[in-house]
Amino acid sequence: MLSAIATALRQRRANVIASFMGRMGDLLHLGEVTLSPFLDLTIRLWLAQIFWVSGILKLANWDNAIALATHEYPVSWLDPLTAASVGAAIEVICPAFLALGLATRLAAIPLLSLSLVIQLEYQQLNEHLYWAALFGWYVIMGAGSISMDRLLAPGLAASALPLVKPLSRLYKAITRYLGPAYRLFIRVWLAALLFAPVMAGRLVLDWVLGFASPFLALGLATRLIAMISALWLLGMGFTMNLTELQRVDHLYWFFLLGLLALHGPGPIALDHVLKQQLSRLFPRIEGWSEAMDLPHVIIVGGGFGGLKAAYGLRLAACRITVIDKRNYHLFQPLLYQVATASLSPADIATPIRAMFRDQHNVRVLLGEVTDVDTTARQVSLSDNTRLDYDYLVLATGARHSYFGRDK
Ligand SMILES: Cc1cc2nc3c(=O)[nH]c(=O)nc-3n(C[C@H](O)[C@H](O)[C@H](O)COP(=O)(O)OP(=O)(O)OC[C@H]3O[C@@H](n4cnc5c(N)ncnc54)[C@H](O)[C@@H]3O)c2cc1C
Numbered sequence: 001m002l003s004a005i006a007t008a009l010r011q012r013r014a015n016v017i018a019s020f021m022g023r024m025g026d027l028l029h030l031g032e033v034t035l036s037p038f039l040d041l042t043i044r045l046w047l048a049q050i051f052w053v054s055g056i057l058k059l060a061n062w063d064n065a066i067a068l069a070t071h072e073y074p075v076s077w078l079d080p081l082t083a084a085s086v087g088a089a090i091e092v093i094c095p096a097f098l099a100l101g102l103a104t105r106l107a108a109i110p111l112l113s114l115s116l117v118i119q120l121e122y123q124q125l126n127e128h129l130y131w132a133a134l135f136g137w138y139v140i141m142g143a144g145s146i147s148m149d150r151l152l153a154p155g156l157a158a159s160a161l162p163l164v165k166p167l168s169r170l171y172k173a174i175t176r177y178l179g180p181a182y183r184l185f186i187r188v189w190l191a192a193l194l195f196a197p198v199m200a201g202r203l204v205l206d207w208v209l210g211f212a213s214p215f216l217a218l219g220l221a222t223r224l225i226a227m228i229s230a231l232w233l234l235g236m237g238f239t240m241n242l243t244e245l246q247r248v249d250h251l252y253w254f255f256l257l258g259l260l261a262l263h264g265p266g267p268i269a270l271d272h273v274l275k276q277q278l279s280r281l282f283p284r285i286e287g288w289s290e291a292m293d294l295p296h297v298i299i300v301g302g303g304f305g306g307l308k309a310a311y312g313l314r315l316a317a318c319r320i321t322v323i324d325k326r327n328y329h330l331f332q333p334l335l336y337q338v339a340t341a342s343l344s345p346a347d348i349a350t351p352i353r354a355m356f357r358d359q360h361n362v363r364v365l366l367g368e369v370t371d372v373d374t375t376a377r378q379v380s381l382s383d384n385t386r387l388d389y390d391y392l393v394l395a396t397g398a399r400h401s402y403f404g405r406d407k
Pocket residue numbers: 300301302303304305306323324325326328329330331332333334335336367368369370395396397398
């Protein structure tokens with residue numbers, strides 16, 4: 001008896017933790033998808049205007065630009081005319097692409113190189129390193145969702161334009177293999193930057209940032225720590241008299257912390273290890289959490305009807321299971337175009353799971369429903385699985401009928 005109670009309590013505790021973790025995961029994901037596009041756009045526009053204004057000023061006063069390239073900041077391995085021309089071209093052309101988020105990674109490469117040249121050949125300033133770090137981010141991670149790249153990506157992926165597919169594969173590989181290391185680098189570098197004023201005993205208030213830095217370096221509670229630090233910096237910016245250099249530092253720290261808060265520390269972090277351990281202990285954390293004691297809605301069919309029903313319930317407090325015997329939604333109105341070979345079948349078939357990637361109360365099951373037991377409130381699948389439901393939506397479509405006449 002006692003052991004049964006203990007097991008029940010343990011189960012209950014596991015459910016509560018799983019539920020909490022699930023909600024936290026949803027919250028973080030929501031923050032990422034809603035806020036990160038705006039932060040990304042702000043950073044891109046900020047960087048773009050700095051370089052673009054500089055480029056336009058050079059073009060407006062070309063003699064002055066040549067004189068500066070000759071005497072003020074000569075590049076040791078380029079003649080002044082070439083240095084000024086290349087520099088001005090990069091400063092005028094690339095920021096436009098960066099601001100639009102068009103070919104962002106390619107536009108960020110020359111800007112990253114220019115930032116490093118300025119740092120190494122002209123004047124060593126923290127700001128140049130911040131530029132380089134942010135451009136590096138764009139080279140490796142690409143632009144966020146408010147960008148032409150993201151807008152055009154689906155069409156480009158399906159197009160027959162040369163180089164598009166290998167390039168997109170290359171981008172994915174860069175993000176996948178270099179992304180984790182780059183995030184680690186940004187974390188450790190930022191941690192060192194935030195700790196430096198504490199070491200120098202510069203500002204008593206910087207102790208908060210100093211406290212945050214080991215957490216950032218280790219990747220422990222990264223999003224929370226980065227978010228608190230970013231808000232702290234914002235508060236300091238408004239309430240304290242900062243020097244111009246401090247303001248610059250704080251602005252870029254804010255950008256970098258914001259990126260970490262919204263995108264997370266990446267897989268080379270203690271957070272990742274902890275999450276894996278917790279997922280092992282509380283398996284439901286990884287996905288759709290049954291721990292939440294919510295009504296279960298089963299929707300059979302991932303056609304227009306089923307999708308609309310699931311989407312309509314996106315804000316409802318319920319768990320939804322969409323079951324379809326195909327793993328894709330078929331856009332029937334374009335079947336004619338497939339039949340006449342003006343579209344490929346893949347153009348009108350979208351994976352149902354991908355459609356609900358951002359809707360966290362939905363899970364998608366591949367299976368054919370063979371029976372419904374309305375008394376027991378269960379549906380049966382062809383593999384003999386039985387699923388309980390509280391509410392059932394049957395959206396299995398219709399078959400043609402010729403009403404007994406010959407076809
Ligand atoms: C060629 C063509 C052109 C059309 N053009 C237009 C148009 O221009 N405009 C317009 O408004 N409408 C058009 N329609 C009609 C429109 O496509 C349908 O009305 C609509 O797709 C019906 O949606 P639904 O969700 O009810 O069913 P469906 O889209 O048929 O979806 C049913 C889903 O249920 C799944 N399913 C079925 N049985 C089971 C089961 N036992 N277990 C698990 N899953 C199951 C199926 O795999 C399917 O994914 C067209 C239809 C066709 C065929």
